[in-house]
Amino acid sequence: MTVSVETRRSRVTVYAKSTAPSLTPVKPGKTHEFTALDHSMSRHSVHLVCYYRQAPTVTMTALKESLCDVLSYYPAMTGRLVKNEGDGCGEWMVKCNDAGVRMVDARADTTLDEFLATATDEEERQLAYWEDVGSDPYLWSPYCIQFTDFKDGSMAVGISCTHFHADPTCVAVFSRAWSETHRRALVTCPPFFHPWAFYPRKNPVPSSPHLSEKSTIPPPLHPPAMSSVTFAFSASSVRQCLADLQLSNLSPFDALASLLWLRISSYKSASLGTAQLTLAVDCRRRMSAPLPLGFYGNALHFFGVKADLSSGWSHIASELNCHVSGIKEDDVWSSVEWLHERSKEKAFQMYGPELTCLAWDNVPVYNAEFSPGAIPVHVGCRIGNAQGEGLVVIMAGAPGEGEEARTVIVTLPTDLTAQIYRDEAILKYGPKIMFSPNI
Amino acid sequence: MANEPLPPFSSSVRLKYVKLGYQYLVNHILTFILIPIIVGISIELARVGPDEILSLVRFLNDLDLIYVMSTLFLVIIVGTVYFMSRPRPVYLVDYACFRPKPNFRVPFSTFLEHARLVPQFDERTVRFQVKILERSGLGEETCLPPANHYIPPTCSMAAARSEAELVIFSAIDELLNKTGMRPKNIDILIVNCSLFSPTPSLSAMIVNKYKLRSNILSFNLSGMGCSAGLISLDLARDLLQAHGNSNALVVSTEIITPNYYLGKERAMLLPNCLFRMGAAAVLLSNCRRERSRAKYRLTHVVRTHKGADDAAYRCVFQEQDSEGLTGINLSKDLMAIAGDALKSNITTMGPLVLPASEQLLFLFSLIARKVFKAKWKPYIPDFRLAFEHFCIHAGGRAVIDELQKNLQLSDQHVEASRMALHRFGNTSSSSLWYELNYIESKGRMKKGDRVWMIGFGSGFKCNSAVWKCLKTIKTPVDGPWSTSIHRYPVDIPAVVKVL
Numbered sequence: 052m053t054v055s056v057e058t059r060r061s062r063v064t065v066y067a068k069s070t071a072p073s074l075t076p077v078k079p080g081k082t083h084e085f086t087a088l089d090h091s092m093s094r095h096s097v098h099l100v101c102y103y104r105q106a107p108t109v110t111m112t113a114l115k116e117s118l119c120d121v122l123s124y125y126p127a128m129t130g131r132l133v134k135n136e137g138d139g140c141g142e143w144m145v146k147c148n149d150a151g152v153r154m155v156d157a158r159a160d161t162t163l164d165e166f167l168a169t170a171t172d173e174e175e176r177q178l179a180y181w182e183d184v185g186s187d188p189y190l191w192s193p194y195c196i197q198f199t200d201f202k203d204g205s206m207a208v209g210i211s212c213t214h215f216h217a218d219p220t221c222v223a224v225f226s227r228a229w230s231e232t233h234r235r236a237l238v239t240c241p242p243f244f245h246p247w248a249f250y251p252r253k254n255p256v257p258s259s260p261h262l263s264e265k266s267t268i269p270p271p272l273h274p275p276a277m278s279s280v281t282f283a284f285s286a287s288s289v290r291q292c293l294a295d296l297q298l299s300n301l302s303p304f305d306a307l308a309s310l311l312w313l314r315i316s317s318y319k320s321a322s323l324g325t326a327q328l329t330l331a332v333d334c335r336r337r338m339s340a341p342l343p344l345g346f347y348g349n350a351l352h353f354f355g356v357k358a359d360l361s362s363g364w365s366h367i368a369s370e371l372n373c374h375v376s377g378i379k380e381d382d383v384w385s386s387v388e389w390l391h392e393r394s395k396e397k398a399f400q401m402y403g404p405e406l407t408c409l410a411w412d413n414v415p416v417y418n419a420e421f422s423p424g425a426i427p428v429h430v431g432c433r434i435g436n437a438q439g440e441g442l443v444v445i446m447a448g449a450p451g452e453g454e455e456a457r458t459v460i461v462t463l464p465t466d467l468t469a470q471i472y473r474d475e476a477i478l479k480y481g482p483k484i485m486f487s488p489n490i
Numbered sequence: 491m492a493n494e495p496l497p498p499f500s501s502s503v504r505l506k507y508v509k510l511g512y513q514y515l516v517n518h519i520l521t522f523i524l525i526p527i528i529v530g531i532s533i534e535l536a537r538v539g540p541d542e543i544l545s546l547v548r549f550l551n552d553l554d555l556i557y558v559m560s561t562l563f564l565v566i567i568v569g570t571v572y573f574m575s576r577p578r579p580v581y582l583v584d585y586a587c588f589r590p591k592p593n594f595r596v597p598f599s600t601f602l603e604h605a606r607l608v609p610q611f612d613e614r615t616v617r618f619q620v621k622i623l624e625r626s627g628l629g630e631e632t633c634l635p636p637a638n639h640y641i642p643p644t645c646s647m648a649a650a651r652s653e654a655e656l657v658i659f660s661a662i663d664e665l666l667n668k669t670g671m672r673p674k675n676i677d678i679l680i681v682n683c684s685l686f687s688p689t690p691s692l693s694a695m696i697v698n699k700y701k702l703r704s705n706i707l708s709f710n711l712s713g714m715g716c717s718a719g720l721i722s723l724d725l726a727r728d729l730l731q732a733h734g735n736s737n738a739l740v741v742s743t744e745i746i747t748p749n750y751y752l753g754k755e756r757a758m759l760l761p762n763c764l765f766r767m768g769a770a771a772v773l774l775s776n777c778r779r780e781r782s783r784a785k786y787r788l789t790h791v792v793r794t795h796k797g798a799d800d801a802a803y804r805c806v807f808q809e810q811d812s813e814g815l816t817g818i819n820l821s822k823d824l825m826a827i828a829g830d831a832l833k834s835n836i837t838t839m840g841p842l843v844l845p846a847s848e849q850l851l852f853l854f855s856l857i858a859r860k861v862f863k864a865k866w867k868p869y870i871p872d873f874r875l876a877f878e879h880f881c882i883h884a885g886g887r888a889v890i891d892e893l894q895k896n897l898q899l900s901d902q903h904v905e906a907s908r909m910a911l912h913r914f915g916n917t918s919s920s921s922l923w924y925e926l927n928y929i930e931s932k933g934r935m936k937k938g939d940r941v942w943m944i945g946f947g948s949g950f951k952c953n954s955a956v957w958k959c960l961k962t963i964k965t966p967v968d969g970p971w972s973t974s975i976h977r978y979p980v981d982i983p984a985v986v987k988v989l
Contacts, residue, residue, distance in 0.1 A: 069640040070600050074592040076630040119593035131599070149630065150599040190603050 062166070063177040063199060067156040070192070071115060073122035073129050073149065081147035083127035084135070085215065086249040087391035088349040090142065093398045095214035096435030098179035099222045099416075102163060105204030106422035108233070114198060114208065114421065115154065117233035124228065125242055127216070127347060128152055132188040142394065143215070145193075153192040155180040163205035167429060167485060172279045175431060175486040179209030205428075211435075218349045219409070219432050220333050223416045228345075230419040240345035248342055248350075249387045256381070257388035261329070261355040266399045274404075274438035275464040280472040281431060282461070282482035286453020291480055293455075296365050301372055303455050304445055308408050309368035311443050311461060314477055315406065316360050318470050319440070323360035329407040330356055332375060333414060334383050351409075352383050353401055375410065404439025411446045412457055426450065430458070431486070437462055513875070516847035578734065578776040580727045581784035582957065583671075586664035587923050587970045588657045588743075588769040590633035590914075597630045598623055598988045601763075608642045610752040618756050622763040624985050627887035627908065631974070632766040632915035637747045650686050650747040651695075657743055657769035658692065659699060665771040666700075668968075671737065673700040678729050678738035679708040680722045682919055684948070685808075685818075686745035687712035696741065707733075715806065715947025716883055718742065719770070719919035720955050724791045730776040737777070743769035744918035751817035758817030764886055768917025768924065786941070786957040790842050793953045794835040802827050806948035818948075825892050831952035832896060832944070836873070839954050843876040843940075873897055877956070878939040880904065881925040883946050884911035893944070909978045914970070919945065924970060931975040933965040 103109050122129055130147035157180070159166055166174070180197045193216050197209040210222050217225070228238045251257070284292075284307065292306040312328050334352040335342040342350060358370040402409070416430045432444055441463040448456025461471060465488065471477070472487050515522065535543070601623065605616045635656070637649035658681075666673065679702065681693040691710035696702070707729060711718050719742035726738040746765055751758050775784070796802035805827045807819045821827075841849060848871040855869035873880075880903045882893050890911065894904045906925040910917075914924050922943045929935055939959040946952055966972065 067640050067644065069636075070604065071639075072593065072595045072597055072600055074595070076595075076597060116591070116593050119595075148599040149597040150603050151597070187606070190606050 061174050061177055062160040062170075063157055063174055064160070065155055065157040065177070065180060065197070069154050069156070070151040071118050071122065071154050071196070072151040073126070074119050075123045077126045077129065077147045077149040081126055081130075083130060083145040083147060083244060084246040085142070085144060086246055086348055087387060087394045088249050088351070089215055090394045091390045091398055092214035092218070092349050092351070092401055093143075094400055094436050095402055096181060096211060097214055097217065097219050097222050098176075098181065098209065098211045098433040098435060099219065099226065100175065100178045100207055100209040100431045100433075101226060101419055101427040102167065102207045102429045103205060103421060103427055104163065104425060105206075106425050109206055109421045109425070111156065111198045111200065111206070114206070114233065117421075118152075118154070118196065118229060121225075121229045121232040121238075122152065124238065125225065125347070127242075127244060128194050128212075128225075132184075132191070132193065132215075143188075145216075150192070152194040152196060153182075155195060155197040157197055157199040159199050159201050159207070161201065162203040163201045163207075163428065164203075166201065170486055172486045172488045175281075176433070178207050179211045179433070181211040181435065184213075214349065214434070217347065218333070218351050219411055219434075220335065220344070220350070220414045221347055223414055223419075224345055226419040230421045233421045234423055240343065242347045243343045243345045244347050245342075246348070248346060248348070249391075251388045251391050252384055255388040255391075256385050257392045259386035259389040262353060262386055262389060264355075265329075265353075265401070265405075266393070268399075268404065270400065271404055271439065277438055277441075277462050278465045278468045278488040279433065279460055279462040280468055280487040281485040282459045282472075282477065283429075283448060283452070283485060284457045284459065284480065284482045285448070286455040288480040288482055289453075289455040289457055296368055298365055298369055301368055303457050304375070304410050304412050305368045305372040307445055307457055307459055308410070308443065309364055309371050310477065311459065311471075312358075312406070312408070313360060313364055313367060314474050315441060315443075315461075315463065315467065315471060318467055318474075325357060325359045327405065328356050328358070328371075329403075329405055330354055330371075330375065331402070331407060331409045332378065333411065334378070337378060337380065337383065339380055352378065352386065353407075354378070354382065354386070400436070400439070402434050402437035402442050406440040406443075407437065408443040408445065409434070411444060414447070416447055417450050429485075431460060433460065433462070440464075441467065513845065513847040516850055517845045519846065578731055579781070580730050580788040581775050581777075581780050581960070582786040582788065583737075583773040583775050583780050583784050584665060584669045585770060585772040585785075585923055585926075586661050586668060587920065587927055588661045588767070589664075589970045590767050592631065592633075594633035594636065594639070594767065595631055596634045596638070596766075598986070602988060604641055608752065610642070612754060615754050615756070615759065619759055619763055620988055622760060624988055625887065626764055627890075627911050627982050628764070628766075628915050629912040629980070629982075631913055635745075635747050635767050638750060642752070643747075643750045645748050645750055647688065647748070650745055651688065653747045653767070654683070654686065654692055654695065654743070654745050655699075657745075657767060658696065658741055658771070661743075661769045661771040662696065662700065662739070662741065665739075665773055669773055671773060673702055675737055676700075676702055676739045677706065677733060677736040678726060679706055679741075680711065680726055680738065681709070681741045681743075682711040682714060682718035682722045683743050683745055684713055684715050684718055684918065685749050686747075692741075692743075696739075713948075715949055715951060716744075716885060716916075716918045716921075717945035717947030717949075717951045717953045719922060720791065720943065720945045720953035721793065721951075722919075723772070723774070723788065723955055724793060724953070726774050727788060727791060730774065735777050736775070737780075738774040740772040740774060741769065742772070742919040742923070744920070749818070751815065753811045753813055753815035753817060755811040755817060755819070757819045757821070758811060760820050760886075761818050764916040766915030766917055768914055768920045770920035770923035772923070781960070784960055785963065786959055788955065789940075789958050790839070790956040791954070792835055792839045792842070794831055794838065794951065796827065796831045796834065796950045796952070799827075799950075802831070802950035805950045808948075825888055827950050828889060828946050828952070829892055829896055831946065831950050832893065835944070835952040835954055836871075836897075839956075840871055843942075843956055844871050844873070845875055848872060848875060870896075870898060873942070874899070874903070876940065877942040878936075879906070879926075879929050879934065879941045881922045881929075881941060881943040882907040883944060884908075884914075884916055884921040884925065885946055886916060887911065889946065905979050908982060909980070912980060912982055913974060913978070919947075927967065927969040927971055928975070928978070930963040931965065931967040931969060931971040932978075933963075935959055935963040937962045 130145040199207040635653040693708040858864040
């Protein structure tokens with residue numbers, strides 16, 4: 052009797068949960084405050100999964116020890132959420148009470164290569180254990196780190212955290228710092244705690260038409276079930292895309308984002324017209340006083356791009372390029388100030404419910420080498436609670452595939468996902484399909 | 491020491507000098523008697539001319555050879571019998587304590603978070619544990635074994651064995667490294683671990699790991715509580731009297747993994763909050779050649795067992811609660827029983843170690859109270875005259891406070907115990923060794939110093955050991971305190987706010 056694919060038992064089993072303290076005790080009374088950007092992201096979560104081949108120094112015990120070591124630099128990670136009763140604002144902040152981060156031990160009943168070739172979307176989700184905040188936030192660890200052992204000794208490390216604390220760049224920089232601590236090397240991007248980074252300017256101009264519009268959208272009554280698929284584009288595929296576009300000075304992001312926007316929209320409605328895409332871009336380096344890469348917190352700027360989808364792929368790509376390269380610092384500040392003004396109100400959904408794209412390919416993610424010279428075989432990133440029309444995450448691809456290689460993780464309502472990963476226009480460029488909902 | 495109401499300061503100062511003079515007189519009475527005799531003889535010799543001395547010598551020469559030889563042989567025989575019947579000296583060559591890795595650390599907030607997340611504890615139980623922890627005197631760097639970091643704790647036998655291997659083997663490895671002792675040269679092995687007793691025993695585990703000799707004398711003491719470390723020392727000492735030229739390895743530890751109590755009985759929750767991971771390995775020897783490098787010599791061991799009294803017997807009792815969960819029940823009159831056991835112990839210990847001045851005072855006070863029925867408070871001998879350092883089992887803050895009061899010790903004397911409790915928690919039988927290491931790390935241990943180790947344990951037992959330091963220990967000392975000694979002593983507040 053054949054078992055239907057949808058109900059196949061997952062090969063990932065979680066068998067233990069524990070807590071990792073930092074090596075050095077935190078000074079009592081230390082706190083970490085959130086910026087307006089942090090508050091705005093509180094509905095989402097970040098999940099980063101890195102896969103490593105078997106190596107003598109990459110074992111669960113050794114990784115747990117180096118995790119405790121690196122946590123000494125991140126007192127905000129081991130703290131717990133409390134309400135700031137101090138100056139009467141009643142907002143959430145972190146009390147650095149040295150409670151530690153949650154760790155989860157798991158095993159996968161397969162080898163790493165087989166997993167990467169045949170795992171479903173659901174199985175990859177199970178590599179980054181996550182529990183939403185329960186009844187008592189004080190007992191809830193905002194970070195959860197899962198170690199999954201494969202049959203051949205390979206390991207997957209899944210870091211999940213609430214978007215309140217950190218954006219994907221911050222999590223990637225943390226995993227890099229962790230790997231450097233593991234190798235006993237110098238930490239190149241130590242964390243930079245500076246909650247005043249996004250404090251409003253002296254003459255604030257709070258205005259963000261895009262975000263104001265988003266905040267008024269009521270949450271959907273019956274959010275659709277979402278599923279994801281990952282496309283791994285090699286450098287040659289991306290170069291082929293760019294060649295097909297026949298436009299110069301376009302980046303891989305422009306090509307891929309516009310392609311996916313076009314294809315997704317074509318499945319949603321038969322006729323294409325003007326459409327809007329929300330883009331999320333890391334703006335650490337785009338400020339005139341640039342924030343270091345190690346800045347701990349959120350630094351994503353959300354803005355909308357309108358384009359006429361019927362005018363062809365090249366047009367859309369050039370529109371995207373125009374908007375992304377033309378982000379003005381004033382716009383970033385205005386939207387931060389707008390968020391600051393409404394920070395006391397309930398946060399709304401930032402990734403979605405309209406189609407959103409996270410431009411994350413400018414951030415290096417394959418540099419977390421736990422064993423010298425052994426970079427991750429694959430890195431995947433998901434965003435939690437991005438229900439709605441969908442989310443496209445474009446991130447750097449494996450260095451072995453070339454500099455222009457990109458990994459694209461598309462999260463859509465289930466019926467759309469089933470269509471998108473069979474789409475001819477995308478498959479023309481020969482991406483490797485991983486973690487699809489059905490194999 | 492005041493037995494009658496004292497007038498103000500000036501007379502108490504005079505009293506202090508009187509007391510000092512009295513102590514010098516009584517403790518050096520032999521010297522005081524000998525000096526006049528020597529002076530007398532010298533004066534006599536000076537008065538009597540050299541002729542008289544020569545005539546005395548000629549008299550001796552005229553004696554029969556047989557008498558001279560007999561006298562000589564008699565002296566030699568008496569001398570030999572005396573030296574042979576003296577107990578063999580027991581030297582402590584060196585000792586090593588387990589150094590817990592900081593990633594096993596249990597901060598208060600983590601401990602309480604786990605207590606809340608574990609479904610077996612209800613709100614009342616958690617609040618009680620908070621109260622205990624706040625007043626415990628423990629710090630934020632005490633360590634629990636890996637099994638206790640899981641939610642819920644994974645108390646399997648395999649986990650307990652791996653904790654035992656971790657703590658015992660690292661302590662022994664360090665000891666063998668420090669002393670250069672080859673495992674094949676260990677003749678006696680004694681292990682004490684009260685709450686975990688697998689088959690084969692922990693001593694068999696050590697014999698297996700280090701490939702000790704097949705004719706080793708190995709012993710495993712279990713169930714004897716927190717004072718078992720001193721019981722092991724006593725056993726080692728007795729064995730070293732029976733076997734000459736031998737080395738004894740004594741390992742004291744307590745395995746926490748199988749003993750996490752997951753019930754609601756409050757009296758049984760204390761061990762959860764106070765017991766922490768630790769182990770100590772001690773190398774004792776009676777070989778003459780070890781004397782040059784030995785650190786201490788064991789002078790006395792006094793063991794007192796109050797088990798004949800029912801209340802003392804049931805004082806620390808391992809039993810199942812109403813839900814069938816096993817835990818260690820600590821009764822409310824633990825302090826009173828401990829004080830009583832201590833009194834018994836020091837009554838036996840006193841005559842062995844106290845200087846003659848204190849013993850005389852005690853005798854006078856005793857005669858006055860018993861014979862003349864004087865209404866005096868019992869005289870507590872000043873043990874600070876007998877010892878320079880005190881290692882009191884860090885059973886808990888209350889135990890140390892009680893002993894400080896009973897023995898009238900200053901804060902500096904109990905500093906080692908308090909700081910060991912703060913840094914390592916209650917490591918049961920090995921806590922005495924952590925405290926000794928603290929004193930050494932602070933550079934306070936000088937040649938000739940005497941150390942008093944007091945251990946308390948279930949039974950109820952109070953055991954003491956007295957060591958004499960054979961060489962000044964130079965700082966910095968490589969031991970469990972290496973990374974933290976510069977931060978100590980710390981001021982430990984009576985209540986640490988956790989939430």
